[in-house]
Amino acid sequence: xxxxxxxxSFIRFPSLYFYEEQQxxxxxxxxxAPEKQSDxxxxxxxxxxxxxxxFFGGSAGVNIIPPLICWLVWKDANPLVDKVGKNILxxxxxWAIYTVAAxxxxxxxxxxxxxxxxxxxxxxxxxxxxxxAANGNYDYVAPFTIKFLK
Numbered sequence: 001x002x003x004x005x006x007x008x009s010f011i012r013f014p015s016l017y018f019y020e021e022q023q024x025x026x027x028x029x030x031x032x033a034p035e036k037q038s039d040x041x042x043x044x045x046x047x048x049x050x051x052x053x054x055f056f057g058g059s060a061g062v063n064i065i066p067p068l069i070c071w072l073v074w075k076d077a078n079p080l081v082d083k084v085g086k087n088i089l090x091x092x093x094x095w096a097i098y099t100v101a102a103x104x105x106x107x108x109x110x111x112x113x114x115x116x117x118x119x120x121x122x123x124x125x126x127x128x129x130x131x132x133a134a135n136g137n138y139d140y141v142a143p144f145t146i147k148f149l150k
Contacts, residue, residue: 040136043084046070047133050092050126063092063122084138086149088129091142095122098144 049066056062071085095118102118105111125142132140 039078039080042070042074042078043080043138044130044133046074046081046085047088048130050088051123051130054123061096063126064089064096067092080138084133087139087141087145090148091125091129091145093148094142094144094146095125097146098122 046067049070050063052066053063067085067088071081071089074081075085076082098118099115099122102111102115105114129140129142132138
């Protein structure tokens with residue numbers, strides 16, 4: 001038996017077709033990569049490193065060597081250490097200059113008061129910088145810091 005076809009079954013109306021919705025696929029936005037734990041650790045070590053000189057006599061200039069070593073070793077591989085290292089080195093160079101100036105002012109007797117104040121302020125601001133770096137504030141710049149490295 002032959003099937004009976006309806007006369008309209010062969011007519012196709014464009015308005016009756018269902019078109020699939022075009023999906024706009026957006027490329028994923030590249031967010032900055034989260035900081036790795038080793039990056040943070042290196043940045044914290046760079047910030048804490050000036051305090052090592054307290055154990056070795058704390059003479060002016062010795063406080064520059066540990067952060068300089070950390071910065072030179074890790075700055076290319078870790079941009080966080082580059083930023084923290086520059087801030088710490090600027091602060092340590094500044095405080096070394098202030099300590100030398102305070103010691104030289106002992107010749108006019110004001111240095112006997114000024115030198116201990118400068119050394120205590122250096123230790124306090126170095127501890128504050130280390131704590132700020134440990135808490136994730138990598139942009140901290142100690143007071144009275146001269147920018148040598150930009």
